[in-house]
Amino acid sequence: MENVGNCEQKPLFNELIQGKELVKQLQMHLDPSYSEEIRNMLVEKILSSFDKALSMVKWVGSEGEARPTGATTTTPVMSDSPRSDSGSPHSEDSDRRDIYKKRKTLPRWSEQVRVSSGTGLDGPLDDGHSWRKYGQKDILGAKYPRGYYRCTHRNVQGCLATKQVQRSDEDPSIFDVTYRGRHTCIQASHVIPAMGSSESSKQGLTQDQIHHHLLPQQQQQQEAQDISFNFRTSLKVRTKELDTGEEEEQQQQQLQLMTSSFSFPSTSIGCVKTENQIFSSPTLDHYFTGNLSPSFISPTTSESNYLPVSTCRVNSFGGGGQNLQTSESDFAEIISAATSGTNSPIVDLDFPMEFDPNFPFNSPDFFPS
DNA sequence: CGCATTTGACCATC
DNA sequence: GATGGTCAAATGCG
Numbered sequence: 277m278e279n280v281g282n283c284e285q286k287p288l289f290n291e292l293i294q295g296k297e298l299v300k301q302l303q304m305h306l307d308p309s310y311s312e313e314i315r316n317m318l319v320e321k322i323l324s325s326f327d328k329a330l331s332m333v334k335w336v337g338s339e340g341e342a343r344p345t346g347a348t349t350t351t352p353v354m355s356d357s358p359r360s361d362s363g364s365p366h367s368e369d370s371d372r373r374d375i376y377k378k379r380k381t382l383p384r385w386s387e388q389v390r391v392s393s394g395t396g397l398d399g400p401l402d403d404g405h406s407w408r409k410y411g412q413k414d415i416l417g418a419k420y421p422r423g424y425y426r427c428t429h430r431n432v433q434g435c436l437a438t439k440q441v442q443r444s445d446e447d448p449s450i451f452d453v454t455y456r457g458r459h460t461c462i463q464a465s466h467v468i469p470a471m472g473s474s475e476s477s478k479q480g481l482t483q484d485q486i487h488h489h490l491l492p493q494q495q496q497q498q499e500a501q502d503i504s505f506n507f508r509t510s511l512k513v514r515t516k517e518l519d520t521g522e523e524e525e526q527q528q529q530q531l532q533l534m535t536s537s538f539s540f541p542s543t544s545i546g547c548v549k550t551e552n553q554i555f556s557s558p559t560l561d562h563y564f565t566g567n568l569s570p571s572f573i574s575p576t577t578s579e580s581n582y583l584p585v586s587t588c589r590v591n592s593f594g595g596g597g598q599n600l601q602t603s604e605s606d607f608a609e610i611i612s613a614a615t616s617g618t619n620s621p622i623v624d625l626d627f628p629m630e631f632d633p634n635f636p637f638n639s640p641d642f643f644p645s
Numbered sequence: 646c647g648c649a650t651t652t653g654a655c656c657a658t659c
Numbered sequence: 660g661a662t663g664g665t666c667a668a669a670t671g672c673g
Binding site: 424 | 666
Binding site: 408409410411412428 | 648649650651652
């Protein structure tokens with residue numbers, strides 16, 4: 277935590293540099309013979325880059341915990357005990373308010389999970405963490421109630437990660453999962469090797485229950501398999517969105533527009549939407565994939581036939597600005613998960629486009645081949 | 646018996 | 660006041 281400052285400045289710096297580079301590119305593309313699409317995209321990218329840089333400045337300026345970008349609403353909640361009726365009136369109230377306050381500043385992103393009908397799974401799948409349901413609520417205008425989950429290890433390890441699961445109105449097989457906060461817990465538990473795990477799920481075992489059957493040594497390895505387990509059973513469409521102010525939301529939408537069309541060239545799986553081949557542009561292709569290690573991309577196809585059910589992911593990323601503090605570790609987690617399991621049929625890893633260009637994806641350490 | 650889920654009530658925010 | 664998010668007692672399950 278002491279190095280937060282340094283850690284934050286680097287991405288900030290990178291954002292600025294990136295912005296500059298983008299301006300240069302844009303400059304080159306000002307020639308009317310170039311596609312307008314590309315120019316627009318560059319403009320948006322530049323804007324987002326600077327937005328992120330700005331928000332990072334704010335973020336760095338404010339001390340402490342994982343604060344997403346320029347969190348506009350950090351209403352300092354004042355002491356006025358609303359719940360004086362029961363229990364301990366003193367610290368508990370402020371604790372609760374603290375929780376609310378914290379929650380507001382927690383990073384948030386969402387992804388859509390499609391549960392294949394063939395799997396017999398009724399609900400949204402586990403995502404590599406164990407969750408405990410703590411509430412359900414009918415949501416206005418939504419057919420299905422929203423489920424609220426928090427990390428099972430919340431009490432033990434103080435992990436504040438939560439998620440909300442909302443079944444899609446139009447397509448009940450799609451679940452909109454909104455995550456909040458990062459897991460600070462050590463996932464002491466993870467799912468069993470591929471085949472067995474899906475069977476277990478069908479039998480109604482919760483992931484957590486499954487997890488408890490594992491020995492600690494196994495558990496870390498299980499993470500990768502856990503993730504792949506989900507990949508095998510669901511289609512995820514991740515739209516990473518950052519929780520922050522409304523401005524950010526708009527920016528987010530822009531970014532999603534821009535990035536949702538992205539798909540890795542190697543994504544051979546049929547159901548991936550490739551609405552838009554913006555990235556066929558050599559320039560942009562270079563721009564984006566330049567940050568991607570080929571070995572990052574290639575595994576996707578080689579083992580895709582391993583998937584028992586239609587499984588694919590459409591990645592679309594919003595700007596990852598706020599996530600910078602955590603995304604790297606998250607990232608590393610995903611990457612290591614993807615790479616550590618040799619039989620891991622990871623389809624497309626979803627990770628923010630806005631990663632640190634200096635992040636050593638090209639390093640052999642990251643992609644032992 | 647211990648744990649997870651359900652569900653109504655409470656609280657914060659808009 | 661309406662709505663969404665959380666709490667916690669009650670209930671269910673292995």
